[in-house]
Amino acid sequence: MTQIAEGHEGTLLPFPERVPELPGYVPDPVPEGEGFRVRLARFAQGVKHRRHLLKYAVKATYLTVSAPVVGTARLAGTGWRWIRADDYGSARGDSPAFVEAVRTRRRRQAWMIAGPYLGVTAGAWLLWDGAAPVLSLSLVLGTGTAVEVKRRLADRTTPLRFPGLGKKTPADNAVVRAAISAKLATGSVEEMRLASPVITEASGWSTVLQLPPGQRARKAIGKEADFASALGVGETQVVFDLLPEHAGRLAVYVAKADPFLKIYPSPLIGRTDPMDFWAGIPAGVNGRGKPETLRLVDASLLVAGEPRAGKSAAVNGIIGCAALAVTPRIHLWDGKGAGDHRPWRKIAHTAEKRNASGLLAHLKRMQAQMERVFDMLDEAGGSAKLTPALCRQLGVDIELTVVDETRYYVTSPQGEEIVDAMVDIASRGPAAGVLLVLASQRMTTDAIPGPLKGVCSLRWAMRCPDSTASNAVLGQGAVGRGFDASEIPRRTHRGVGILDADGSEPVKLRSYFLDDSGPDLTDIAEAAYVLRQAAGTLPAGPAPVDQVDDAPVRDVLAAMGEAERMHTAELVARLAERQPSMGWDASKLAAVLRPYGVTPGDLKVGGINKNGYRREDLLAALGGF
Numbered sequence: 001m002t003q004i005a006e007g008h009e010g011t012l013l014p015f016p017e018r019v020p021e022l023p024g025y026v027p028d029p030v031p032e033g034e035g036f037r038v039r040l041a042r043f044a045q046g047v048k049h050r051r052h053l054l055k056y057a058v059k060a061t062y063l064t065v066s067a068p069v070v071g072t073a074r075l076a077g078t079g080w081r082w083i084r085a086d087d088y089g090s091a092r093g094d095s096p097a098f099v100e101a102v103r104t105r106r107r108r109q110a111w112m113i114a115g116p117y118l119g120v121t122a123g124a125w126l127l128w129d130g131a132a133p134v135l136s137l138s139l140v141l142g143t144g145t146a147v148e149v150k151r152r153l154a155d156r157t158t159p160l161r162f163p164g165l166g167k168k169t170p171a172d173n174a175v176v177r178a179a180i181s182a183k184l185a186t187g188s189v190e191e192m193r194l195a196s197p198v199i200t201e202a203s204g205w206s207t208v209l210q211l212p213p214g215q216r217a218r219k220a221i222g223k224e225a226d227f228a229s230a231l232g233v234g235e236t237q238v239v240f241d242l243l244p245e246h247a248g249r250l251a252v253y254v255a256k257a258d259p260f261l262k263i264y265p266s267p268l269i270g271r272t273d274p275m276d277f278w279a280g281i282p283a284g285v286n287g288r289g290k291p292e293t294l295r296l297v298d299a300s301l302l303v304a305g306e307p308r309a310g311k312s313a314a315v316n317g318i319i320g321c322a323a324l325a326v327t328p329r330i331h332l333w334d335g336k337g338a339g340d341h342r343p344w345r346k347i348a349h350t351a352e353k354r355n356a357s358g359l360l361a362h363l364k365r366m367q368a369q370m371e372r373v374f375d376m377l378d379e380a381g382g383s384a385k386l387t388p389a390l391c392r393q394l395g396v397d398i399e400l401t402v403v404d405e406t407r408y409y410v411t412s413p414q415g416e417e418i419v420d421a422m423v424d425i426a427s428r429g430p431a432a433g434v435l436l437v438l439a440s441q442r443m444t445t446d447a448i449p450g451p452l453k454g455v456c457s458l459r460w461a462m463r464c465p466d467s468t469a470s471n472a473v474l475g476q477g478a479v480g481r482g483f484d485a486s487e488i489p490r491r492t493h494r495g496v497g498i499l500d501a502d503g504s505e506p507v508k509l510r511s512y513f514l515d516d517s518g519p520d521l522t523d524i525a526e527a528a529y530v531l532r533q534a535a536g537t538l539p540a541g542p543a544p545v546d547q548v549d550d551a552p553v554r555d556v557l558a559a560m561g562e563a564e565r566m567h568t569a570e571l572v573a574r575l576a577e578r579q580p581s582m583g584w585d586a587s588k589l590a591a592v593l594r595p596y597g598v599t600p601g602d603l604k605v606g607g608i609n610k611n612g613y614r615r616e617d618l619l620a621a622l623g624g625f
């Protein structure tokens, strides 16, 4: 990754050059044709520094000239008003004779101070040195300056900062001391040292810590908060990274301020040109303030977190990128039923809510598409995995299926079949361009069954209620390795999550913000519509108006027959008789009806009080949709 490393000779450096001491490091050669860009960036950096210097020079000149003049003038004005006794007068009810008496007294006092002062100055001039009047005037101007500087400091709304100071870059030994206090290593801590000097960057500082021989940097991951405490900064300001080339070295970055308190507007906003879905989806910004992308074409994604943690915003970023990529076909399945997908309906090939049988049919179509693409790849005889070139050659597109609130679907009567199909698509689909994104508020196995979780190799944990839930998303042992999504602050850090892409270390990031209460989503959908219209990739008609799958409720009503109320045991027996393969029992019945707001209660039937269901509740559930 290339970045401008401020405070490091103002040059444009590839990241590893910030750790020049690393043994065996060979800087990336400047690619052919890149020389001009690098020179241009250096020139721009130089211009920026000169502009800053000029600004400070102008400011310093203004302050040096204006403070003595303005301050002395103010002092003289105050003195003159005092002599004139402006603080007395008829407004206060003082008689003119009294005011005149005060003026006379003050004039006398002023002469008593000014007279000797001028006398001493004149004497010194005549008898001692010709520069005495200058010295005397300087004394007056100095007093004026002091008064003026004091006034300006008091008027400032922000504390005074001098250029070059206040960057909060600590000394090398302070960093080592903090690392020892935070117990980043144990045993022979005196051998802890820095493998790179502490370097000031634009929004923080960085260094590389060399742990005592034989100690692993991996063990320090998760101790960011301890290190932050030892340094006296906020815990979210510290980012630790492993260095692939040295297991005993830890790359440390400390931001000047909490990078996750900032809101990062999505780069999709205002975009009117097509995006490259294969190049990666802009996901958000990490603790170093650097952009993170998500390669969805390689794996299936699970996004989970507690309510209002920012799942929809993250998923909308993915849908928006697919929409602007013009060719991917988008299928949206909303299990929450809140109509979150409404803005995308113009460009989505499917947009349905709470339709479990519909989703099952769709997943089967996706499986068939998968087989078709694999056959085509086989016949083509080249890559076993779809690529952009093969998409064009074979005339196939990416099929992106997004299932929001997965729990509704996997606990539906079709749940088992849905899970089987999802597992198949999640594991084999990406190679055929059939992609799956699952979002869930719950991390329990009823919401995301184990086999499904296992095949989603991209996992994005937004804030979780506890470490168990965090581990349920990121995998057993993730908390122990320092990745705990329950430590993300709740209100202030919405959209912050931990993204675990198999094969690399999980990364904490704040997703790009798309405001679903404003025009962001509709604007992006409109831009995508225009692009897709030009490319001829719009769906044949607008996605069907939401259909609600009320089949489970109708099944239960049918089993109830004419009864107005029925005990659970009786209802389960009837359902089992009608649908023997469904494995009906009391808890399955409760789980199936819960999404419709129907819950069992104590009911008297035939004089016996037991748990059961009312017809009116089931009918109300139908009417409610």
Ligand SMILES: Nc1ncnc2c1ncn2[C@@H]1O[C@H](COP(=O)(O)OP(=O)(O)OP(=O)(O)O)[C@@H](O)[C@H]1O
Pocket: 263, 264, 305, 306, 307, 308, 309, 310, 311, 312, 313, 314, 441, 462, 494, 495, 496, 510, 511, 512, 513, 514
């Ligand atoms: N990246 C972000 N930056 C700033 N604010 C965000 C971000 N993501 C989400 N938010 C804020 O958090 C709120 C909740 O986000 P969102 O609706 O995406 O959560 P959710 O997890 O999908 O909630 P639910 O599970 O209830 O549907 C949003 O209204 C938004 O104000």
